Amino acid sequence: MPKPPVSEPVAELLAKANPATITTLRKDGTPVSVATWYLWQNGQVLVNMDVSRKRLEHMRRDPRVALTVLDSDGWYRHVSLQGRVARLYTDGDLTDIDRLARHYIGKQYPERSRGRVSALIDIDQWFAWGIDD
Template sequence: MATVAADGRPVTVATWYLLEEDGHVTLGLDAKRARLKHLHADPRVSLTVLARDDWYSHVSLQGRVLSITDDVGLRDIDRLARHYTGDAYTNRERARVTAQVEIERWHVWGKLRDL
């Protein structure tokens, strides 16, 4: 996940995501992380999803965060954690938020282009 810092530099971090049926992307974020400040100031975001067996093959998405809401009861981060690990999110102490991203453009590279 890439965001834009206040001074204009790009900042990237690994992030759990889910592509929803409505075409939006759900992100679960720690409520105290710097990237959340970046998104409030500039909602532009980019995600790159790598193929599991071939990191050269990927889908890259660019879009904007439409909303950032409190993750009440950690429902969204639990859904993300179950998707990635099979279990609920383990850290129940820190506040979480959910960001909904609208995809504005995307491209595919490598063997994924043939799907």
């Protein structure tokens, strides 16, 4: 698997509002994958979650994560990123979730009453399928 930085075609795919899954690790090491919104910014991935999500507990205990991004125009084009949560922080004013929502649905995030946490992920390695360099 290549190390960062990602190639320009991969960065272009990551910049789009494509479907993605994030994988975290349970206490016993079992991987758990869920759908997620993400933003590619300055070579890092930003994700955001409700404070009650189990994946937040997993990230706090073990920062290793994987993110797979599928090209919405053709799922045989995808990128898998492996990395570590570099920073977890409270999204108190919902700035990050609003950025994600505008990226994916074109408006601010509708649920305003629940606490949110953001995670910035550093990429250790990546693999692309069906993307020409």
